[in-house]
Amino acid sequence: MSAETLLDIFVPPEGMVGHSAALVAMTGAEDFLEDAVQRFTGLRPQQRAELGKVLVYLMLDGHSSSSRQEVFPPGRIPGLHEFQPRSVDRGSLLHAKVALLAFAPSRTGAPVHLRLAVLTANFTYTSARQQLELVWVVDVPLDGTARPEDRADVAAAGAFVETLLARRFHRDEQSLAPRDRKLTARLDVLLWAASSLATNRKPRFIHSLDRPLYDQIRERFRSAIDKPRNFLLCGSGFYEEPSGKARKPAVFGKLEDLGVFTPKPYRVALVEPGKAGAVADWARTGETEGWEVVRPFDALDHNRHLHAKFVYVGYLRDGYASNGWLYLGSGNLSRRGILTHGGTPEGNVETGVVFEVAERFAPEDLERWLFWAQDHAEAVDEDDWAVGQVGDAPDAQPILEAPPILSATIETTPARRLRLLWREDTVGARVSISWTGRDWFDVQRADEVLLKDDENPTALHVRDESDRKWVVPIVDAAGRVGWQPPRFDTYADALAALLDFPIRPAEATDDDDGEESDDRDTNGTGTGEAIEQEKSYALHAAAELVEKVAALQSALPESMLDDWLDHLDRMFRASFPEALITTWRTHRLDVFVHLREPELRSPHLTDKQRARYFEVLDGAARSWGLR
Incomplete structure (x- = not known):
């Protein structure tokens, strides 16, 4: 892979x-x-x-x-x-x-x-x-x-x-x-x-929340395999911890009993010699009791190390494997990996899948998919064996401490406020919160945190009495997480973003998008003339906005309309130039009234979508002060 x-x-x-x-x-x-x-x-x-x-x-x-x-x-x-x-x-x-x-x-x-x-x-x-x-x-x-x-x-x-x-x-x-x-x-x-x-x-999917993987693998192999197989091929990123004695690891005995085998099956274990765990001392003896222990094979010759965990049981003849069953998953072929479960104090939570392999594996397939090359399997020199790290046991480190407040939501009724969602086991804790623009202040579980009209926090900083700090998400009233309305310097930029639908997969904006601007030189122009120019520009911008939005949404297929309404809502909440909005407000230019007209909206809106469309337009008109 x-x-x-x-x-x-x-x-x-x-x-x-x-x-x-x-x-x-x-x-x-x-x-x-x-x-x-x-x-x-x-x-x-x-x-x-x-x-x-x-x-x-x-x-x-x-x-x-x-x-x-x-x-x-x-x-x-x-x-x-x-x-x-x-x-x-x-x-x-x-x-x-x-x-x-x-x-x-x-x-x-x-x-x-x-x-x-x-x-x-x-x-x-x-x-x-x-x-x-x-x-x-x-x-x-x-x-x-x-x-x-x-x-x-x-x-x-x-x-x-x-x-x-x-x-x-x-x-x-x-x-x-x-x-x-x-x-x-x-x-x-x-x-x-x-x-x-x-x-x-x-299901073929298995997990070890309550039951070891080994029991489930063995159960499936033995119920499915009706005739004895002569081939067992295993691979693992790590094996069990060494016991101090040079003997066959206990898990290898378990693997021998996984399926129904002929009297003398061919057993192969793929092992990374630098992290072999208990296999190292056993392999050094040279007495591996019916197992061939070799290095994994990288068919792409990229010098990659084996991390895959799998067990293949099948029939091997003339280098071809058939009639196979395979386990692959997260569980290493170790005590922790396949003999424990998450319900025990030091048990692992693992997942895997056990399924029939209907395909007949040629030698090159075994090399590519199961990392074993029978004809040129590389044995391991005695000096190369090493216990190495044991990768399926946790380091001696504590579990990360969760914050006393896990997240917050912005609610708008009956007043704008933050609803704090506390960790369920946090009782009587001394907690402080802050966000950009607001200094730290203390809160308790039942406190109501009111927001000012201009406050729209996007992330909540949390601090406990031990001065530990976290940052947790804030969800706004529309269900958006950590969201701030996009800000545009010019009307041209705002219009371009509004018309960028479906969203292109590029982040960069063109440098020449700002040909139009609401910055106008009025030096030497009388006040009355400036007002007329301002009104004329605002009328032009309003007409352009209505015309281009209507043209785009009228051409959209039905499958895109829900996405379009969501996009409209976000973009109309964006920061259009305040000077332009003020002019529209002053001269009572309500662009959203026109966009409600049947000939300017999509002809494919369902009743539910039409209600949502009107809701978006009315909400934008109110937020811009046009009504």
């Missing part, structure tokens, strides 16, 4: 856009996640910030480290929200690796297609470029044509995400009614769509 392969997971199907995504991993790096979100949305950071929607929800292991002292703050990756981790046993690691994604025909439309990816990789470029990884992907259209087994997998993955979120993370809006959840609105839709696919089929 290459970097492009890993990023391809996020590319929407033809004719669709990303609606929502739930990502679970042990680690995630900003550079990779930014590129993934950009592939998913088709929008660059500035455009996503202007859109103001959360589309990607991230759940990472909560342990702190030298490179991770906080969750991603709001706005760091526009369009992405990372949940705050709960305090769990320090020895328990969230090691699962899953992506559940929804796609829609438009940015405001409902999902019509889901995708599930089960990975061995984290969301980092280290995984994508420097490691041998595997990924399993299934696409499920929501039109009733999906196969029952695919539906079962997506439903099971959705249930896993929902349970994981409840057990391991703080979800500040959980106590709110579904219609009031703005920060997680799209996640709610994604999980509901996944749950609607439930069937009575046994």
Whole structure:
């Protein structure tokens, strides 16, 4: 798997856009996640910030480290929200690796297609470029044509995400009614769509929230394999910790009992000699008891290290493997990886998938997909073996501390105020908050935080009595996160942004867009003449705005109208030049009255869309003081 392969997971199907995504991993790096979100949305950071929607929800292991002292703050990756981790046993690691994604025909439309990816990789470029990884992907259209087994997998993955979120993370809006959840609105839709696919089929997707992966893998292998197989091929990024004795690791004995085998099967374990754990001392003895322990093979010769975790059981003859079953997932072939579960004090939360491999693997397929080259497998010199790091156990670091206030929403009735959404276990804490333009002040759980008319905070700073500080998201009354209206210096810039629909995937604006300007030289012109010129310019601008908006929206297909109404609402909230708006107000030039006329609006509006259209126009007219 290459970097492009890993990023391809996020590319929407033809004719669709990303609606929502739930990502679970042990680690995630900003550079990779930014590129993934950009592939998913088709929008660059500035455009996503202007859109103001959360589309990607991230759940990472909560342990702190030298490179991770906080969750991603709001706005760091526009369009992405990372949940705050709960305090769990320090020895328990969230090691699962899953992506559940929804796609829609438009940015405001409902999902019509889901995708599930089960990975061995984290969301980092280290995984994508420097490691041998595997990924399993299934696409499920929501039109009733999906196969029952695919539906079962997506439903099971959705249930896993929902349970994981409840057990391991703080979800500040959980106590709110579904219609009031703005920060997680799209996640709610994604999980509901996944749950609607439930069937009575046994899913191939497995997890270790409550039960070890090994038990589930063995159960599926033994129920599916009716005739003995003569081939067992295993790979893992890490193996179990050394015991101090040179003996076969206990997990290898478990692997021998996974399937139904012939009396003397061919067993192969792919091991990175520099991080072999308990395998190192065992392999040094040269007595590996029916196992061939060799280095993994990189078919692309990129010197990548094995990080994939898999078990293949099949029939090997003349170099060809057939009649196979495969496990791949996050769980290493170690005690922690496949013999523990998340319900135990030091158990890992892992995910995986077990499925039949109908294809017949030729030698070159085994080299490319399962990293094993039978004819030129490279043995490991005794001096090369090393215990190395153990990668599926947490460092001796605490869980990140979640803020006492998780987020806030702007409410407009009965008065403009901030509604603070507190962590459910925060009682009697001394907390201070601030935002840009407002100094720190103390708040308690029942306090009402009133906003001035000109205050529109986009992120909330939180401080506890120990002087620890966090930044948490603020959701405005329209459901936008960390959103500020775009600001334009000239009418020409504002009009160009309004007419930029559908949104182009470029951030840069042309330098020559400002040919028109409301800055006019009135030197030597009498007051009366200046007023007439100002009025004439305002009339021209109003007519141009009405004409061009009407022309664009009249030509839009029905599929784009919801997106267009959302775009109109954002752009009319933007900062058009105040001097021009003042002139329109002075001379009672209400452009929005004209845009209500049937011949100037889209002929395809439904009753619901027409009501929304009028609501947008009336709201803009009031905010501009035209009514």
